[in-house]
Amino acid sequence: MTMQSEELQPEEFGQAAQAVIAALQGQGPAEAAAAMADAGLFGICADEAQGGLGLPLAFAMPVVRVAGQMQLSYPLPEQIPASKALQGTEAGGQLLRGEKSLCVVMAAQAAGDWSGVARNGLQADYVLVQTDAGFALYDKAALRCQAEEMLDPEVPQLWVSTTGATPLLTLDAEQSQAFCADIKLLWAEYVNGLCAGALERTADYLQARVQFGRPLSAKQAVRHHLARMRLLLEASSAQAWRAQRADGCDAPREADSALAAALSQGAWVLEKAIHLHGGMGFTWELGLHRSLREHKKLDACLGAGALMRAVGADFIDRCEVTQ
Amino acid sequence: MKQEENFARPDAASGPGAYRQYAREWLHSHLPAHMRADSVDYRTPSLDECRDWEARMYQVGLAGMTWPTAYGGHGLSLREHLAVNKEVGALAMPESVSSIGKELAGPIIMAVGTEAQKQAFLPAILEMREYWCQGFSEPEAGSDLARLRTKATPDGDDWLIQGQKIWTSGAAKAHYCLLLTRTGTVADKHRGLLMFAVPMDTPGIRVVPIRSIDNKQSFAEVFFDQVRVPDSARLGAADEGWSAAIRVLSIERATNRMYRAWRFECELRQLVRAYQSEPALRGRLQEPGLRQAVGQVVSQIDGLKGLVERSVEQLQAGEPIGARGSLTKLYWSECHQAFASLALSMVADINPGHSALAQRAKAHFTQAYLFSRAESIYAGTTEVQLDVIAQRIQQLTKD
Ligand SMILES: Cc1cc2nc3c(=O)[nH]c(=O)nc-3n(C[C@H](O)[C@H](O)[C@H](O)COP(=O)(O)OP(=O)(O)OC[C@H]3O[C@@H](n4cnc5c(N)ncnc54)[C@H](O)[C@@H]3O)c2cc1C
Numbered sequence: 001m002t003m004q005s006e007e008l009q010p011e012e013f014g015q016a017a018q019a020v021i022a023a024l025q026g027q028g029p030a031e032a033a034a035a036m037a038d039a040g041l042f043g044i045c046a047d048e049a050q051g052g053l054g055l056p057l058a059f060a061m062p063v064v065r066v067a068g069q070m071q072l073s074y075p076l077p078e079q080i081p082a083s084k085a086l087q088g089t090e091a092g093g094q095l096l097r098g099e100k101s102l103c104v105v106m107a108a109q110a111a112g113d114w115s116g117v118a119r120n121g122l123q124a125d126y127v128l129v130q131t132d133a134g135f136a137l138y139d140k141a142a143l144r145c146q147a148e149e150m151l152d153p154e155v156p157q158l159w160v161s162t163t164g165a166t167p168l169l170t171l172d173a174e175q176s177q178a179f180c181a182d183i184k185l186l187w188a189e190y191v192n193g194l195c196a197g198a199l200e201r202t203a204d205y206l207q208a209r210v211q212f213g214r215p216l217s218a219k220q221a222v223r224h225h226l227a228r229m230r231l232l233l234e235a236s237s238a239q240a241w242r243a244q245r246a247d248g249c250d251a252p253r254e255a256d257s258a259l260a261a262a263l264s265q266g267a268w269v270l271e272k273a274i275h276l277h278g279g280m281g282f283t284w285e286l287g288l289h290r291s292l293r294e295h296k297k298l299d300a301c302l303g304a305g306a307l308m309r310a311v312g313a314d315f316i317d318r319c320e321v322t323q
Numbered sequence: 324m325k326q327e328e329n330f331a332r333p334d335a336a337s338g339p340g341a342y343r344q345y346a347r348e349w350l351h352s353h354l355p356a357h358m359r360a361d362s363v364d365y366r367t368p369s370l371d372e373c374r375d376w377e378a379r380m381y382q383v384g385l386a387g388m389t390w391p392t393a394y395g396g397h398g399l400s401l402r403e404h405l406a407v408n409k410e411v412g413a414l415a416m417p418e419s420v421s422s423i424g425k426e427l428a429g430p431i432i433m434a435v436g437t438e439a440q441k442q443a444f445l446p447a448i449l450e451m452r453e454y455w456c457q458g459f460s461e462p463e464a465g466s467d468l469a470r471l472r473t474k475a476t477p478d479g480d481d482w483l484i485q486g487q488k489i490w491t492s493g494a495a496k497a498h499y500c501l502l503l504t505r506t507g508t509v510a511d512k513h514r515g516l517l518m519f520a521v522p523m524d525t526p527g528i529r530v531v532p533i534r535s536i537d538n539k540q541s542f543a544e545v546f547f548d549q550v551r552v553p554d555s556a557r558l559g560a561a562d563e564g565w566s567a568a569i570r571v572l573s574i575e576r577a578t579n580r581m582y583r584a585w586r587f588e589c590e591l592r593q594l595v596r597a598y599q600s601e602p603a604l605r606g607r608l609q610e611p612g613l614r615q616a617v618g619q620v621v622s623q624i625d626g627l628k629g630l631v632e633r634s635v636e637q638l639q640a641g642e643p644i645g646a647r648g649s650l651t652k653l654y655w656s657e658c659h660q661a662f663a664s665l666a667l668s669m670v671a672d673i674n675p676g677h678s679a680l681a682q683r684a685k686a687h688f689t690q691a692y693l694f695s696r697a698e699s700i701y702a703g704t705t706e707v708q709l710d711v712i713a714q715r716i717q718q719l720t721k722d
Contacts, residue, residue, distance in 0.1 A: 207720050218721040223713035224706070230717050234650050238629030239622075257622045264619075309611055312618030316608050319595040 014062025017041060021070045029101070029123045032074055037098025041076065045084040045182070046096055052083065057182055057244050061189045065237075068193020069200075071290045073120055073155045077190040078104045081182035082128055085175055091126055091137055091168065100125035103140075104183060105160050106302055107131055113163045119297040121158030122147055129162055134176030136167035151300065152293040177252060184255040187298060188240045188262035192233060194291040195266045198273035199229045201288065205277055225272055232265040253314050260307035263299050270295055332384045335399055339406035342399070346385055346410040353379065360415040360687050361593040363679040370496060373420040378451040385411075386425065387449040390433070395446035405581060405635045412585025415593060419580075423493060424448040424455035426579045427571050428501045432520070435559030435567050444499070444520065456497035456523070458488040458545060459568065466707050468503075468568070469513040473547060475504035482557070484521065484550040490701070494530045494543040497523050502547075503568055506561060516564030519556045527551070537693040572703065573648045578634065579702070583655050584627040587662060590691065591620055594666050597684030601677045616665050623658040630654055646715035653708040656698040663688065663695035 020039040024032045036042060044060045046052025053059070064077045079095055082102050086092030094100040103121030107114040107129050114131045121127060127138045127145075142165045147156040171179060203226055206217040216222050239261050243254035270292045274281040281288060330349050333341040356364040358376065368376075380386045388404040390396020397403075419425065429448050432440055447453040464471035473486025484504055494500070500521045507515035523530070527550035532540040559567050595617070598604040607613055630651045638644055666688040673685040699705045713719050 203717060203719060214722055215720060217719040220710070223717075223719055224709040226717055226719060227709040227712035230712055231650055231653055235626035235630055235654050238633045239626040240629075242625070242629035242632055254625065257618075257625045260618065261622045261626055264622075305615055308618035308622060309614045310618065311621050312614035312616065315591070315617055315621045316595050316614065319592050320599055 008059070010058045010062050013044065013059050014066045017063040017066045018070070021067060021072050024072070029074065033098035033101060035098075036074070036076065037096065042079050042083045042098060043096045044080055046087045046092070047084075050087040050092070051096055052087065057081075057185060060186060061240065061244060064186045064190040065193035065196065068190040068195075068291075068294070069197035071194070071197065071287070071294070073290070073294065075101060075103055075120060075124065077186040078102055078128075078183060081179055081186060082126075084182070085135070085171060085179040086137065086169075089137075089169060095126070102126040102128060103158060105129045107160075107162070113161055115159065115161040115163075117148065117301045118158045118160060119294070119301055120152070120155045121145070121160065122156050124158070126168075127160055128179075129160065129167075130176070130180065131162075133170070134173055135171040135179055136162075137169050137171075138162065138165055138167050142166070151297055154290075155293075155297075157297050157300065181251045181255040184259040185240055185244050187302075188236070188243075188255070188259040191259075191262040191266045191295055191298065192237045192240060194295055195229070195233050195236070195262075195269040195273075198270050198288055198291050199226070199233060202226065202229070202273040202276050205280075209278075222276065225276060229269045229272055232269055236262045236265050253311065256307050256314075257311045259302065260304050260311055263295070263302070263304035264308070266295055267299070267304070330383065339400075339402040342403045343406035343410055346407045347413070349383055349385065350380075350410055350414050350416070354414060354416050358417055360417075361589070361596075361683065362415070363683055365683060368417050370420060373417050374451045376417070377419060377421060381449050381451065390429065390445065390449065394433070394441050395449045401578075401635050401638055405632065408582035409585045412582030412587075413589050415586075415589055420493070420496070421448065421451060421454050422580060423457050423497075423501070424453065424499075427457055427574060428455040428499070428520070430574050431501065431518070431567055431571050432558065434570060435518075435563060437555075439555070440520065440558065453498040454493060454496055455499045455501055456491050456494045456545075457571070458491055458494075458500045458502040458521075459571075460490045461487060462489050466704055469516075469565070470509055471503060471505060471516075472509055473502070473504045475506055475517050475519070477506075478551070481551050481553055482519070484519070484527075484547045484552065486547050488545040488547070490533070490542050491530075491545045492542045492701075494523070494545050495532055495540070499523060500528075500545065501558075501571070503564055505564075513565035515562060516568065517561055518558040518564045518567050519552060520558055521547075521550065521552055521556060525550050525552060536696060537690060573644055573646070578638075578644070578648075581631055581635075583659070584624050584631055587624050587627070587655075587659055588621075590666070590687075591617070591624070591662065593684055594669060594688065597673070597678075597681045598669070600680040601673070603677065604672060604681070607672070613669075620658075620662045620665060623654075623661065627651070627655050627658055646711050649703070649708040649711040650716070652702055653705060653712070656705065659698055660695045663692040667692040 020036060024035060040053055041063060043052030044055050045057060048054040060080045067076045079102055083092055083096040095102055101124050103118035103124040105116040105118045105127055107116035124140055127140050127143055128135050129138060144161040146159045148159055149156040206222055207215050209216050240258045243258040246254040274288050280286055333345050356362045357366050358368045359365055384397050385407050387396040388399045388407060389401055392398040425448055429445060432444050459468060461471050475482045475484050500523055502519045502521045504517050505515050506517055527548045529546040531544040533542055534540055598608055634644055670685040670688045673681045
């Protein structure tokens with residue numbers, strides 16, 4: 001991916017990422033990271049002077065969508081905006097080159113301590129933790145961490161506490177806000193990708209699976225479920241696309257709204273995808289559970305409900321200000 | 324009210340941003356308070372008041388945006404149309420009393436009409452001299468529109484029309500009907516369908532209003548008894564009726580009342596402000612459950628904005644909108660029904676002792692809830708949209 005941006009469309013980045021991710025089959029995290037770094041995936045939004053491609057977020061959106069579609073569990077949606085936010089620092093360079101990896105924790109404070117859960121941080125070297133003051137970067141080795149395998153035994157969540165640890169660096173308010181909006185949009189599009197992949201597989205399955213002498217896709221009840229899945233996916237994707245074009249004070253609100261929608265609508269799509277596979281849907285082998293787990297892990301650390309409340313509170317407050 | 328000359332209309336090269344700014348300023352300074360549904364001075368505007376308002380909007384360049392200048396339009400792009408619609412939505416103004424003319428009949432006349440028809444009909448629609456209604460549905464042909472029976476038979480240079488339409492919105496006030504008929508038998512299904520522009524004062528037409536659940540009489544049965552129209556009333560060639568009808572329906576689903584998302588947002592603001600205006604209700608806005616419910620509505624509105632803005636970009640890029648209008652139609656109807664249900668449950672807490680703003684909101688949202696029941700029915704029911712999405716967008720096979 002070293003072409004000039006004038007010639008490129010964001011969708012082409014999705015296609016290129018698809019080829020890269022497909023070739024990662026069977027590789028360990030380090031090799032996978034090296035291959036993705038080689039293809040320039042981590043540095044899409046980082047400045048060219050720092051070894052990135054210096055492109056707007058619109059070019060990263062199709063990449064993380066494909067990552068979701070192909071059930072990539074590597075924290076690509078985290079590492080793309082982090083490579084940009086941390087550019088110019090040692091950690092930023094390592095992330096961009098795929099030498100180190102990172103997870104993100106939206107932490108909550110309890111009894112003066114910040115803690116929270118990263119969706120999949122077991123392999124991470126760094127942890128970017130959001131507190132009231134913005135984001136702070138920690139060496140994972142300096143933090144109290146505990147793997148949580150309940151939701152996903154293969155790619156566990158990571159509980160993290162910053163008690164007693166000193167950050168390597170902190171992002172200022174402006175950088176924190178930009179990173180926060182970027183990562184939420186990329187998470188939203190990653191979830192949309194999980195759903196797009198699940199919908200595609202489900203539609204294929206139901207067009208092949210014959211019951212009552214015809215493919216199940218001939219039945220209106222089934223067709224309507226698939227149509228609804230498509231509707232929610234289209235709306236959620238259009239919303240993320242629109243939010244990505246928002247600027248100024250609208251950007252954080254739009255990003256929250258897009259992520260809340262992707263999570264809440266995505267749950268329905270993924271659960272329905274499993275349901276529509278019948279008994280096959282309940283098997284480990286089919287693998288749709290991986291998309292559901294990725295979704296639920298993200299939902300657990302952010303919460304579609306909490307995001308919705310934040311969106312509602314923001315709307316209510318703005319009504320007052322402009323009264 | 325400011326003088327007209329204070330508002331310089333942007334030229335075509337200024338772009339949608341300038342147009343939006345212009346629309347905002349003009350609309351805010353000219354819409355009378357008694358026509359604003361969120362104002363305590365509101366009273367239901369008369370048809371003439373609505374007509375005058377829309378005629379003025381047209382005169383100052385805020386309607387007929389995309390229509391060619393040769394037919395009275397302003398010759399701009401869908402982007403300017405969307406920019407204006409965002410501001411139309413953001414202000415609680417009355418719904419257009421001529422949306423069928425402006426958004427369905429007009430585009431179809433432009434697509435299949437003769438030059439004489441374009442000259443005769445299009446400027447009159449924009450200038451609000453003539454209203455239209457849409458005569459598609461029949462008692463035996465609802466979702467299955469291709470089973471319509473209203474018959475058009477050639478008679479010399481004329482056509483004789485016999486049959487019945489139903490659920491025809493605005494029939495009682497309309498000057499013309501965009502009428503879908505057939506030349507053969509019902510067995511021909513979508514072949515042999517023919518569209519007409521029929522003057523509603525033609526002898527043999529009888530309009531019987533129907534009372535709806537919102538206690539209005541906004542739609543009607545329309546009977547056609549040996550109605551004679553000249554061949555010049557025909558819109559498009561014989562057999563072109565079905566493709567023209569499909570075009571009407573896809574316009575209706577994709578771009579009709581493009582302002583909806585912004586209007587829903589405006590309504591939500593009205594609801595929240597009604598609560599804020601009343602000390603007894605104000606505290607409820609802090610409740611997490613209510614905030615989440617409001618957030619859900621906001622988020623759905625954002626999704627709708629995304630669908631609409633994306634459609635505009637696609638149309639601008641020359642892509643046909645086709646069946647994708649079904650996505651927008653289904654999404655807005657369900658989004659607004661969910662919002663209307665929430666609003667109704669919220670305004671239930673408003674009582675006669677509360678502020679005038681709160682009373683206004685109660686009246687508005689009770690009516691909005693009742694009307695919203697129609698939203699999953701008209702312009703194609705939910706099930707019909709799901710069928711379209713399954714068939715034409717998801718492209719599911721049946722065998
Ligand atoms: C307020 C309002 C304004 C209207 N204005 C106009 C107008 O101006 N001009 C005009 O021509 N029409 C108008 N209509 C009519 C509207 O387009 C029809 O009501 C609509 O197409 C449904 O047709 P129907 O009423 O015959 O219901 P039916 O087609 O009889 O449907 C009844 C129920 O069965 C379901 N159903 C139907 N077919 C299927 C299927 N294949 N699979 C599963 N379920 C199915 C429907 O979804 C619906 O719930 C208006 C309707 C309303 C409510």
